[in-house]
Amino acid sequence: MLQSDTIAAIATYPSNSGIGIIRISGPDAISCCEQIFRSKVPLHEMSTHTISYGFIFDGEEKIDEVLVSLMRSPRSYTMEDVVEIQCHGGIFILQRILSLLFSKGVRPAEAGEFTKRAFLNGRIDLTQAESVMDLISSENEKSRKNSMSQLSGVLSKKLGDLRGKILHEVAYIESALDDPEHISLDGYSEKLSSLLEELSLELDSYIRSADDGMLLKSGIRTVIVGKPNVGKSSLLNMLSEKDRAIVTDIPGTTRDILEEKVRIGDITLHILDTAGIRETTDVVEQIGVSKAEASVEDADLILYVVDSSIPLDDNDVRIQSTLKDHSSHTIILLNKSDLNSVVSEEELRDLGVQVISVSMKDGSGVDDLKQAITTMFFHGDISSNDDLLITNERHKFLLQQAKKSLSLVQDSIALGMTEDFFAGDLMDAYESLGSIIGEAVEDDLVNEIFSKFCMGK
Numbered sequence: 001m002l003q004s005d006t007i008a009a010i011a012t013y014p015s016n017s018g019i020g021i022i023r024i025s026g027p028d029a030i031s032c033c034e035q036i037f038r039s040k041v042p043l044h045e046m047s048t049h050t051i052s053y054g055f056i057f058d059g060e061e062k063i064d065e066v067l068v069s070l071m072r073s074p075r076s077y078t079m080e081d082v083v084e085i086q087c088h089g090g091i092f093i094l095q096r097i098l099s100l101l102f103s104k105g106v107r108p109a110e111a112g113e114f115t116k117r118a119f120l121n122g123r124i125d126l127t128q129a130e131s132v133m134d135l136i137s138s139e140n141e142k143s144r145k146n147s148m149s150q151l152s153g154v155l156s157k158k159l160g161d162l163r164g165k166i167l168h169e170v171a172y173i174e175s176a177l178d179d180p181e182h183i184s185l186d187g188y189s190e191k192l193s194s195l196l197e198e199l200s201l202e203l204d205s206y207i208r209s210a211d212d213g214m215l216l217k218s219g220i221r222t223v224i225v226g227k228p229n230v231g232k233s234s235l236l237n238m239l240s241e242k243d244r245a246i247v248t249d250i251p252g253t254t255r256d257i258l259e260e261k262v263r264i265g266d267i268t269l270h271i272l273d274t275a276g277i278r279e280t281t282d283v284v285e286q287i288g289v290s291k292a293e294a295s296v297e298d299a300d301l302i303l304y305v306v307d308s309s310i311p312l313d314d315n316d317v318r319i320q321s322t323l324k325d326h327s328s329h330t331i332i333l334l335n336k337s338d339l340n341s342v343v344s345e346e347e348l349r350d351l352g353v354q355v356i357s358v359s360m361k362d363g364s365g366v367d368d369l370k371q372a373i374t375t376m377f378f379h380g381d382i383s384s385n386d387d388l389l390i391t392n393e394r395h396k397f398l399l400q401q402a403k404k405s406l407s408l409v410q411d412s413i414a415l416g417m418t419e420d421f422f423a424g425d426l427m428d429a430y431e432s433l434g435s436i437i438g439e440a441v442e443d444d445l446v447n448e449i450f451s452k453f454c455m456g457k
């Protein structure tokens, strides 16, 4: 256990609510709390994982009626002594009790510091620590499941297996170089090469999953574009199931960009509704049109809305040229399918983009749109894909580094280099994967070599 001081923070959302929790962790957690908490059984006599009823006092003044729970080291979140005070959930009360603790020598915790201690004290690894925040901020079932499995150590386990295999090879090479009489390297390169191919494929599947994983975690940046009056704001209202945007039959109703977060099953969309794009002399509208056109650039998904009851015109030509380089992530919505149609799906299909016929008036086609989005981003049914998804940029980067190192070994093998050249790159891969879980490496290598190969006997 690392030596540390005692920290405290409000653990619940700081707004007036029924109950609020203050969490205290560190070697003086019990003694400091005891100075402000009175109950039948003194805090230091309480058994671990029990709750006691009592009062918080400032000198002789009763401050609040509370429940205090105790988790003794090492069986706590941080592995230190942890005390949690459940008090009434008013911001003022919480702050008042926190200040009392500070006056007894406790220090304010930094953001994430409890989890950091859990990591530094070795209860969880880095991926598990990171998944705590992901779990808290998850907005849908898939995201929650993924964070929970990462917290349970699924990713750590997979990385551990990969690292074990790499380390085994390094140890084998080192041993063979040390003891060539007993350990042969004949035909070893071929064997190593096929193993590396296998490992690279596995790394690849994790790296590829990061695109889905990160979209799942942060949501799909979606922009709705089209001419004025085609039904863009109606689409936003339909998807968000509320009257978010003003809808009128006057072209040019929406002038600025409107943002709304929408959930479709397991997917979150961050939708921008934009001003209708057209030639205009109105200065304010022009700014809106420029913003609409610019918003296309950062979007993960573009919904181009067309009014099927009026012919396409120059403004559509202009919009289509803006979307030219984005066809892979654009869906055309042929709206107002409840009216007589003068625009055919065929003429829009020439753009090489999926076209879906919809009506914001009667809701037809909306389910097709939702399915098309799921297919576009998650290759079909997101909920049936229970594989682990990488949801973290840092993990993705380190996985790519590991893969690069393995391909350097493959290059060395192809060039017919001797085995001592392999070990360095293999260790780089091992270290990159280790950095994901936050592990140091040297000790592991030493242990592996000695335990598996009994060098020196």
Ligand SMILES: Nc1nc2c(ncn2[C@@H]2O[C@H](COP(=O)(O)OP(=O)(O)OP(=O)(O)O)[C@@H](O)[C@H]2O)c(=O)[nH]1
Pocket (backbone or CB within 6 Å): 226, 227, 228, 229, 230, 231, 232, 233, 234, 235, 246, 247, 248, 249, 250, 251, 252, 253, 254, 255, 274, 275, 276, 277, 335, 336, 337, 338, 339, 358, 359, 360, 361, 362
């Ligand atoms: N019949 C029919 N009318 C629709 C449909 N969708 C939208 N409308 C109507 O079309 C008009 C324009 O709708 P909006 O959603 O404001 O269109 P917009 O594209 O946001 O327009 P701007 O903000 O001006 O760019 C409104 O009168 C809507 O009621 C539809 O599917 N069928």
Ligand SMILES: [Mg+2]
Pocket (backbone or CB within 6 Å): 232, 233, 234, 245, 246, 253, 254, 273, 274, 276
């Ligand atoms: Mg609008």
